[in-house]
Amino acid sequence: MIICPNCGSHIADSSVNCPVCGAPTVQNPYGNPYAQNPYGSPYPQQPPVPAVTSPLGWFGWMMLCSFLPIIGAIIMLSSTEDQSAKNFAKCWIVLQIIGMVLGVLLAMLMIAGLGTVWLRY
Ligand SMILES: [Zn+2]
Numbered sequence: 872m873i874i875c876p877n878c879g880s881h882i883a884d885s886s887v888n889c890p891v892c893g894a895p896t897v898q899n900p901y902g903n904p905y906a907q908n909p910y911g912s913p914y915p916q917q918p919p920v921p922a923v924t925s926p927l928g929w930f931g932w933m934m935l936c937s938f939l940p941i942i943g944a945i946i947m948l949s950s951t952e953d954q955s956a957k958n959f960a961k962c963w964i965v966l967q968i969i970g971m972v973l974g975v976l977l978a979m980l981m982i983a984g985l986g987t988v989w990l991r992y
Pocket of ligand 1: 878890
């Protein structure tokens, strides 16, 4: 018999969870150490190490984004772990799309304008 760390009930040794309160028993460290453990987590969560892009890496991304508009930024977004680089790639994609839309609109306006000029003569 073991004693439930949460409510103090006596539980069979084979039990994974307390039948009274449902808390995981201490004998099962691989079950779920984060759920209802009154002693706190035995495995302190390590803060993730932030990935940082080097200046040379940034230069590479700039070149890729310049030569392959949108596609380069998508490659950058999917392959980098650096959050700031990801944000840059997203921003770049949005800017490229806005630029393309504006370019198409401008071209349409020019064609429309030329059309009216030609119709006049
Ligand atoms: Zn219990």
